Ligand SMILES: [Zn+2]
Protein backbone atom coordinates (compact mmCIF):
# COMPACT_ATOMS: atom_id res chain seq x y z
CA UNK A 1 0.00 0.00 0.00
CA UNK A 2 1.34 3.41 -0.99
CA UNK A 3 0.78 6.04 1.71
CA UNK A 4 0.27 9.65 0.73
CA UNK A 5 -0.11 12.62 3.03
CA UNK A 6 -2.20 15.39 1.51
CA UNK A 7 -0.95 18.61 3.06
CA UNK A 8 -2.98 21.82 2.84
CA UNK A 9 -0.73 24.71 1.79
CA UNK A 10 -3.76 26.97 2.22
CA UNK A 11 -7.01 26.19 4.00
CA UNK A 12 -9.23 27.76 1.35
CA UNK A 13 -9.59 25.88 -1.90
CA UNK A 14 -8.59 22.56 -0.40
CA UNK A 15 -9.91 21.76 3.07
CA UNK A 16 -13.54 22.11 1.90
CA UNK A 17 -12.94 19.39 -0.69
CA UNK A 18 -10.23 17.23 0.82
CA UNK A 19 -12.47 14.18 1.43
CA UNK A 20 -13.84 14.18 -2.12
CA UNK A 21 -10.39 14.76 -3.60
CA UNK A 22 -8.92 11.92 -1.49
CA UNK A 23 -11.50 9.43 -2.68
CA UNK A 24 -11.14 10.47 -6.33
CA UNK A 25 -7.36 10.07 -6.08
CA UNK A 26 -7.60 6.68 -4.35
CA UNK A 27 -10.08 5.56 -7.01
CA UNK A 28 -7.69 6.49 -9.85
CA UNK A 29 -5.00 4.30 -8.32
CA UNK A 30 -7.38 1.43 -7.51
CA UNK A 31 -8.45 1.48 -11.17
CA UNK A 32 -4.79 1.05 -12.14
CA UNK A 33 -4.50 -1.90 -9.76
CA UNK A 34 -2.41 -0.03 -7.21
CA UNK A 35 -3.43 0.33 -3.57
CA UNK A 36 -3.01 3.88 -2.29
CA UNK A 37 -4.15 5.41 0.95
CA UNK A 38 -4.45 9.18 1.28
CA UNK A 39 -4.25 10.79 4.71
CA UNK A 40 -5.11 14.37 5.53
CA UNK A 41 -2.24 16.24 7.16
CA UNK A 42 -3.62 17.74 10.40
CA UNK A 43 -2.47 21.30 9.90
CA UNK A 44 -2.02 23.92 7.21
CA UNK A 45 1.64 24.18 6.17
CA UNK A 46 1.88 27.63 4.62
CA UNK A 47 4.86 28.25 2.34
CA UNK A 48 7.06 31.04 3.69
CA UNK A 49 7.54 34.37 1.95
CA UNK A 50 11.07 33.24 1.17
CA UNK A 51 9.41 31.22 -1.61
CA UNK A 52 7.43 34.19 -2.91
CA UNK A 53 8.55 36.19 -5.92
CA UNK A 54 7.18 39.70 -5.37
CA UNK A 55 8.05 40.81 -8.90
CA UNK A 56 5.94 38.07 -10.47
CA UNK A 57 3.49 37.70 -7.58
CA UNK A 58 3.92 33.94 -7.76
CA UNK A 59 5.47 31.29 -5.57
CA UNK A 60 8.57 29.45 -6.74
CA UNK A 61 7.38 25.85 -6.99
CA UNK A 62 10.66 24.11 -6.16
CA UNK A 63 11.11 26.30 -3.07
CA UNK A 64 7.61 25.34 -1.84
CA UNK A 65 8.32 21.63 -2.40
CA UNK A 66 11.67 21.87 -0.59
CA UNK A 67 10.04 23.55 2.45
CA UNK A 68 7.26 20.99 2.47
CA UNK A 69 9.83 18.21 2.36
CA UNK A 70 11.63 19.65 5.40
CA UNK A 71 8.40 20.00 7.36
CA UNK A 72 6.74 16.67 6.56
CA UNK A 73 9.31 14.04 5.62
CA UNK A 74 10.29 13.00 9.16
CA UNK A 75 6.91 11.59 10.18
CA UNK A 76 6.84 8.69 7.74
CA UNK A 77 10.01 8.25 5.66
CA UNK A 78 8.27 5.62 3.50
CA UNK A 79 5.28 7.82 2.76
CA UNK A 80 4.82 10.53 0.13
CA UNK A 81 3.86 14.15 0.81
CA UNK A 82 1.79 16.20 -1.55
CA UNK A 83 0.87 19.79 -0.78
CA UNK A 84 -2.21 21.45 -2.28
CA UNK A 85 -2.82 25.16 -2.09
CA UNK A 86 -4.86 27.82 -3.84
CA UNK A 87 -1.70 29.55 -4.97
CA UNK A 88 -0.04 30.49 -8.23
CA UNK A 89 3.49 29.23 -8.81
CA UNK A 90 6.15 29.03 -11.48
CA UNK A 91 9.46 27.42 -12.20
CA UNK A 92 12.31 29.26 -13.98
CA UNK A 93 11.66 29.04 -17.72
CA UNK A 94 7.90 28.57 -17.33
CA UNK A 95 5.12 31.15 -16.94
CA UNK A 96 3.37 28.98 -14.39
CA UNK A 97 3.04 25.39 -13.24
CA UNK A 98 -0.04 23.49 -12.06
CA UNK A 99 2.23 21.27 -9.99
CA UNK A 100 5.75 20.05 -9.37
CA UNK A 101 7.05 16.68 -8.18
CA UNK A 102 10.51 15.94 -6.80
CA UNK A 103 10.67 12.13 -6.79
CA UNK A 104 14.05 12.03 -4.98
CA UNK A 105 12.35 13.76 -2.04
CA UNK A 106 9.02 11.93 -2.36
CA UNK A 107 7.38 15.33 -2.22
CA UNK A 108 5.19 17.27 -4.63
CA UNK A 109 2.84 20.24 -4.71
CA UNK A 110 -0.23 21.23 -6.70
CA UNK A 111 -1.11 24.90 -7.18
CA UNK A 112 -4.80 25.39 -7.79
CA UNK A 113 -5.32 29.09 -8.42
CA UNK A 114 -5.37 28.59 -12.20
CA UNK A 115 -7.62 25.53 -11.90
CA UNK A 116 -10.56 27.70 -10.80
CA UNK A 117 -13.04 28.97 -13.38
CA UNK A 118 -13.02 32.34 -11.58
CA UNK A 119 -9.40 32.81 -12.62
CA UNK A 120 -10.63 33.07 -16.23
CA UNK A 121 -13.48 35.45 -15.32
CA UNK A 122 -16.11 32.69 -15.38
CA UNK A 123 -18.63 31.69 -12.69
CA UNK A 124 -17.32 29.24 -10.09
CA UNK A 125 -17.83 25.53 -10.80
CA UNK A 126 -16.85 23.51 -7.80
CA UNK A 127 -17.45 20.11 -9.42
CA UNK A 128 -15.06 21.04 -12.22
CA UNK A 129 -12.53 22.51 -9.78
CA UNK A 130 -12.48 19.37 -7.62
CA UNK A 131 -12.09 17.15 -10.69
CA UNK A 132 -9.19 19.29 -11.98
CA UNK A 133 -7.42 19.28 -8.62
CA UNK A 134 -7.84 15.50 -8.35
CA UNK A 135 -6.34 15.04 -11.86
CA UNK A 136 -3.32 17.18 -11.06
CA UNK A 137 -2.81 15.40 -7.70
CA UNK A 138 -2.93 11.99 -9.44
CA UNK A 139 -0.52 13.34 -12.11
CA UNK A 140 2.07 14.54 -9.56
CA UNK A 141 1.76 11.30 -7.57
CA UNK A 142 2.39 9.40 -10.81
CA UNK A 143 5.66 11.37 -11.14
CA UNK A 144 6.58 10.65 -7.51
CA UNK A 145 6.16 6.94 -8.16
CA UNK A 146 8.41 7.18 -11.23
CA UNK A 147 6.16 7.83 -14.24
CA UNK A 148 7.13 10.27 -17.00
CA UNK A 149 4.78 12.28 -19.22
CA UNK A 150 2.57 10.24 -21.54
CA UNK A 151 1.67 10.97 -25.17
CA UNK A 152 -1.91 9.71 -24.72
CA UNK A 153 -3.92 12.93 -24.30
CA UNK A 154 -6.61 11.12 -22.32
CA UNK A 155 -4.09 9.69 -19.86
CA UNK A 156 -3.72 11.51 -16.53
CA UNK A 157 0.06 11.52 -17.13
CA UNK A 158 -0.21 13.69 -20.24
CA UNK A 159 1.28 17.15 -19.73
CA UNK A 160 -1.26 19.97 -19.39
CA UNK A 161 -0.37 23.54 -20.17
CA UNK A 162 -3.93 24.90 -19.80
CA UNK A 163 -7.22 24.01 -18.12
CA UNK A 164 -8.54 22.99 -21.56
CA UNK A 165 -5.93 20.23 -21.60
CA UNK A 166 -6.65 19.36 -17.97
CA UNK A 167 -10.35 19.01 -18.85
CA UNK A 168 -9.58 16.92 -21.92
CA UNK A 169 -7.56 14.30 -20.05
CA UNK A 170 -9.19 11.82 -17.69
CA UNK A 171 -8.42 11.14 -14.04
CA UNK A 172 -7.13 7.70 -15.05
CA UNK A 173 -3.86 6.11 -16.16
CA UNK A 174 -3.75 4.65 -19.67
CA UNK A 175 -3.00 0.93 -19.93
CA UNK A 176 0.72 1.49 -20.51
CA UNK A 177 1.12 3.86 -17.54
CA UNK A 178 -1.04 1.61 -15.33
CA UNK A 179 1.21 -1.37 -16.12
CA UNK A 180 4.38 0.66 -15.39
CA UNK A 181 2.83 2.01 -12.19
CA UNK A 182 1.99 -1.47 -10.96
CA UNK A 183 5.61 -2.58 -11.43
CA UNK A 184 6.93 0.53 -9.66
CA UNK A 185 4.47 0.22 -6.79
CA UNK A 186 5.36 -3.42 -6.22
CA UNK A 187 9.03 -2.42 -5.94
CA UNK A 188 8.00 0.29 -3.51
CA UNK A 189 6.13 -2.29 -1.44
CA UNK A 190 8.94 -4.82 -1.44
CA UNK A 191 11.21 -2.07 -0.11
CA UNK A 192 8.75 -1.07 2.60
CA UNK A 193 7.37 -4.65 2.93
ZN1 LIG B 1 3.97 16.37 -15.23
Ligand SMILES: [Zn+2]
Nearest residue numbers: 150155174177
Ligand atom coordinates in the same frame (compact mmCIF):
# COMPACT_ATOMS: atom_id res chain seq x y z
ZN1 LIG C 1 -0.32 7.08 -20.08
